[in-house]
Amino acid sequence: MGNGILVYCEFENGSPRKTAYELLQKAVALGAGPVSALVIGGGDTSTLGANGATRVFQVDAPQVASYSTGAYVKALAAGIAASGAATVLAAASSPARDAFPRLSARIGAGFGVEVTDLRNEGGKIVGRRPVYAGKALVDVNILSAVGLFTVRPNSFPVAAASGGSAAVVAVDAGLTDADVDVKVIDRVAPANKAIDLTEADRIVSGGRSLKTKEQFDEVLRPLAAAIGATVGASRAAVDAGLAGHGEQVGQTGKVVNPSLYIAFGISGAIQHLAGMRTSRVIVAVNKDADAPIFQYATYGIVGDLFEIAPLLTAELRKHS
């Protein structure tokens, strides 16, 4: 039986992502033994200790310079074995969502997928996760010696780091080039890199009533830019070609968890609500006063979005 919590900390441009601090701090708050960090690849690990890690296990090798399922699953398994942790947490990012189910099968560890809450029940960590796109929630109980959880970003608050430092332990995962089973041959970053919808803290979203792609872009994107928000869309808007399929919020799109979700011309079909109902503050602008989204909105405006959106963009610019 292992002891303590290991947090898989992802890096971006050489520094830990915000989700690493979110999970380290939550791991400390759970009070289930020592908290350590797992880092795959290089980067500045100096801030991990201040956020709660007592040790940093690091797997660094040329094979993990970019993500591949084979090399990362092997590195994760080696890091977990070296740490002796009973619970492993990772943000539900694209790499973790790809690697963790395979890791679960490899090491025989129970896996809670995209939990939004964690609690300590007599030393056992229990996860709680949305199912049916958030229409229901269920506890995930781990029955194996080691438990894995991916955690939806922005599930827990991040406080200022409170000091402390961590010793770095290098872990040799025995990686070879054969472990890089699927090779990335091209990577195209968008010109103006927005935060991914699933990690965004602010989202501006539009429905089919924006009518054309041109109007969607003209009305919503400057508003999003004014507050550093990521743009989302309803399924109807995506199906009508107003936005890309990667921008769809809802049961068959992205499930989002921002502090602020502003919905323009979105009626609030159950499939859409399922994808954004956990947003802390929801603003709805719709000309139909009976639209279901108003039952979920923190603040609602019944009106013409083409009139409201430019005014709101101008007003928000004063605050940014």
Next chain:
Amino acid sequence: MKIGVCLKQVPATDTRIRVNADATAILTDDVKFEINPYDEYALEEALQLKAAGKATEVITFTLGGADADPRIRDGLARGADRAVRIDDPALAGSDALGVARALAAALKAEGVGLVLAGRQAVDGDGSAVPAMIAELLGCAQVSWVDKLTIEGESFTAQRAAGGGVREVVTGSLPAVVTTDKGLNTPRYATLPGIMKAKAKPIAVKKLADLALDASSVGAGAALVSFSNMGQPAARPAGRILKGDSASVVAELVSLLHNEAKVI
């Protein structure tokens, strides 16, 4: 090459969910089921690969009882050649790994060279089974693919890697590929397709047919259990802002700034 398509039936996405008395699952008595929307992309891609001469046969694989047959027939009507349904009482209470073990055994028994599955099933939203199948089969996996090319023994796939980044990846078959929206436009069954599907076989397999030990699946082998299912608390009633456009916008920004403190 044979292509295996994992097909699951899920409650229609507009279903209102109600939880059972044990708080372990939803009530399904008056729920309308449909093919998991993401699995439709998997099936369509398989059918297009076969039409392009990249595959000889498209077989669907489903775990469950005869109540799934209408969805399996729908898959056959759209063009799948035949179907395998794994149904054994020992599977009751299986977690994702138990389900993956049963599907992997059936896929292996058929000698499938490419496995296509939806990126997630929109019921449990677990998105774990395909990667577990890949691990059990010891082959490559690629998640959330929205463009796929098969050339001989290798594949090239594109996917959204998060943050708007697009990745192009390549690897060797056999492989498990999960399919995302944008890959293709799934076809509907045609009337001739529906007629033809009536003659296509659905082979029902027991664990013994797959040389799978009953102790490796079911509740006894599960690594996780689920409990305490409930519905999220209703959101507190919101506020409709009233007045002319300029004043409601000013009020909204003030509320976002001073009350909600999100701006």
